[in-house]
Amino acid sequence: MTTKFKILLFLVITINLSCSNNETKSNKNSTDVIQLVSDSYGAPVFLNDNRIEKIKGITDTLQKLFNDHSIEKKIPGIAYGIVVDDTLLIASTTGVLNIENKNPVKLNSSFRIASMTKSFTAMAILKLRDEGLLSLNDPVKDFIPELEELHYLTSDSPIIDIENLLTMTAGFPEDNPWGDRQLALSDEAFTDLLADGLSMSKIPSHQYEYSNTGYAMLGRIITVVSGMSYQEYIRKQILLPLGMNNTYWEYSNVPDGQLANGYRWEDEKWKEEPILHDGSYGAMGGLITSIEDFSKYVSFHLSAWPARSEKEKGPLKRSTLREMHTPQFNFLNSWSRDWNGEACASMIGYGYGLGISMDCKRITRVSHGGALPGFGSNYAFFPKYGIGLMAFGNLTYTRPIPYDKIEKLLFETLDLEARTLPTSNILRQRKNEIADLLNKDEFSFEKDIFAENLFLDRSEEKHRKEIQEILDKAGAIESIQKLRPRNQLRGDFKIQCQHGEIDIFFTLTPEKTPMIQRLDVSFKANNQ
Numbered sequence: 399m400t401t402k403f404k405i406l407l408f409l410v411i412t413i414n415l416s417c418s419n420n421e422t423k424s425n426k427n428s429t430d431v432i433q434l435v436s437d438s439y440g441a442p443v444f445l446n447d448n449r450i451e452k453i454k455g456i457t458d459t460l461q462k463l464f465n466d467h468s469i470e471k472k473i474p475g476i477a478y479g480i481v482v483d484d485t486l487l488i489a490s491t492t493g494v495l496n497i498e499n500k501n502p503v504k505l506n507s508s509f510r511i512a513s514m515t516k517s518f519t520a521m522a523i524l525k526l527r528d529e530g531l532l533s534l535n536d537p538v539k540d541f542i543p544e545l546e547e548l549h550y551l552t553s554d555s556p557i558i559d560i561e562n563l564l565t566m567t568a569g570f571p572e573d574n575p576w577g578d579r580q581l582a583l584s585d586e587a588f589t590d591l592l593a594d595g596l597s598m599s600k601i602p603s604h605q606y607e608y609s610n611t612g613y614a615m616l617g618r619i620i621t622v623v624s625g626m627s628y629q630e631y632i633r634k635q636i637l638l639p640l641g642m643n644n645t646y647w648e649y650s651n652v653p654d655g656q657l658a659n660g661y662r663w664e665d666e667k668w669k670e671e672p673i674l675h676d677g678s679y680g681a682m683g684g685l686i687t688s689i690e691d692f693s694k695y696v697s698f699h700l701s702a703w704p705a706r707s708e709k710e711k712g713p714l715k716r717s718t719l720r721e722m723h724t725p726q727f728n729f730l731n732s733w734s735r736d737w738n739g740e741a742c743a744s745m746i747g748y749g750y751g752l753g754i755s756m757d758c759k760r761i762t763r764v765s766h767g768g769a770l771p772g773f774g775s776n777y778a779f780f781p782k783y784g785i786g787l788m789a790f791g792n793l794t795y796t797r798p799i800p801y802d803k804i805e806k807l808l809f810e811t812l813d814l815e816a817r818t819l820p821t822s823n824i825l826r827q828r829k830n831e832i833a834d835l836l837n838k839d840e841f842s843f844e845k846d847i848f849a850e851n852l853f854l855d856r857s858e859e860k861h862r863k864e865i866q867e868i869l870d871k872a873g874a875i876e877s878i879q880k881l882r883p884r885n886q887l888r889g890d891f892k893i894q895c896q897h898g899e900i901d902i903f904f905t906l907t908p909e910k911t912p913m914i915q916r917l918d919v920s921f922k923a924n925n926q
């Protein structure tokens with residue numbers, strides 16, 4: 399073999415190995431991974447879906463609520479809407495776009511939605527992640543070299559990564575008053591700001607603190623990774639696929655007569671607030687949109703629920719949307735109150751560009767507000783109910799949604815029901831088998847349905863005697879109630895008896911044929 403031929407062969411092998419490695423990387427990052435799924439899983443459903451009929455019935459009540467709210471809070475104009483699944487069911491307005499010529503707010507009127515923009519920026523980052531172009535664990539300095547010179551508070555501080563920016567845990571200080579005025583900052587000025595150095599208030603990764611600057615950095619990362627401005631990437635990859643054709647970054651691009659003027663209430667009168675141009679901080683709060691357009695975005699978020707085996711639609715996977723809706727840092731808000739003003743502790747957390755809360759009534763709300771000089775906006779959606787609310791106002795830092803009153807209407811007055819998880823086949827089977835055993839003259843364990851641990855954790859005879867004593871106290875069985883599934887392999891049900899009620903709770907093993915690994919039986923007498 400000649401030396402020339404050896405060199406040629408070496409080059410061919412090297413190229414082939416390189417292609418093979420690239421192919422492996424590509425496949426690893428592919429979103430088209432085939433996975434095996436259950437053919438028996440039933441996604442949560444509405445047992446009696448009368449949401450549309452009920453909500454339509456409060457149309458006039460909602461209009462009065464927003465009319466009164468705009469007067470009370472001195473908001474010149476409000477546009478609002480309620481989405482049910484993929485339908486903008488109720489949409490209306492009150493007030494004016496501008497004080498001078500009294501142009502009324504319309505459904506296609508454009509409002510700057512401020513920090514409600516953050517979830518679009520987060521969505522763009524996650525889309526790039528899903529496409530294998532970045533990792534949430536990547537250090538931010540890999541994309542923004544100016545951060546190489548960032549001074550951390552301690553020598554053992556973890557390096558800030560992309561997920562820190564998404565979850566507001568990078569350690570930067572809360573910067574709402576200052577950050578709001580940076581919206582129009584040029585890319586060059588933003589680079590200079592970063593190069594000059596930033597001050598930190600916390601150690602990264604362990605504490606939450608709201609940072610607009612962090613989301614401006616995410617905008618820069620989108621630009622670097624995608625090869626186009628973050629504005630253009632979000633427009634092409636998110637806005638246009640969702641049909642949000644009347645959503646803008648730069649206010650000068652909004653058609654004449656469509657843009658809401660911003661105001662502040664000062665000295666007992668409205669004063670116009672000059673609207674800022676788009677710039678590097680737009681990723682944290684620059685979008686301008688209408689109720690008609692934004693409703694499509696809310697519906698897209700709602701479409702992620704429940705998890706199900708169905709073809710994907712839209713610019714992101716449903717699982718990625720649900721990831722956005724998952725709190726990364728939780729804390730207990732023990733002083734919170736419900737819509738009636740009564741104490742109702744809640745868990746609150748921040749996901750990816752979205753806030754998440756679950757109150758004492760176990761109602762989960764995913765939401766975000768937006769506030770800039772001249773504007774205030776809010777939206778919230780309730781995944782288990784398939785309902786979303788949104789409202790935009792043209793008053794500085796206002797909250798245009800009377801949340802408490804609307805939530806009381808939806809969940810107390812209308813008493814809307816959440817989706818219910820169907821009972822899995824194996825859970826139903828095990829429930830019937832347990833009920834049959836309890837209905838016998840003398841209770842005994844059937845070994846072929848119980849896992850081995852049940853009799854290792856406590857003796858079979860002791861367990862049997864305890865259950866038999868309960869059955870003797872309860873008397874004759876009158877009825878066996880419907881099973882309440884907690885998940886696919888856990889549930890509880892009640893048995894009505896002559897002298898009281900028996901509660902049965904059980905869980906199944908993760909084996910291919912799930913067995914009963916835990917069986918709790920308790921009794922409550924009629925006179926208790």
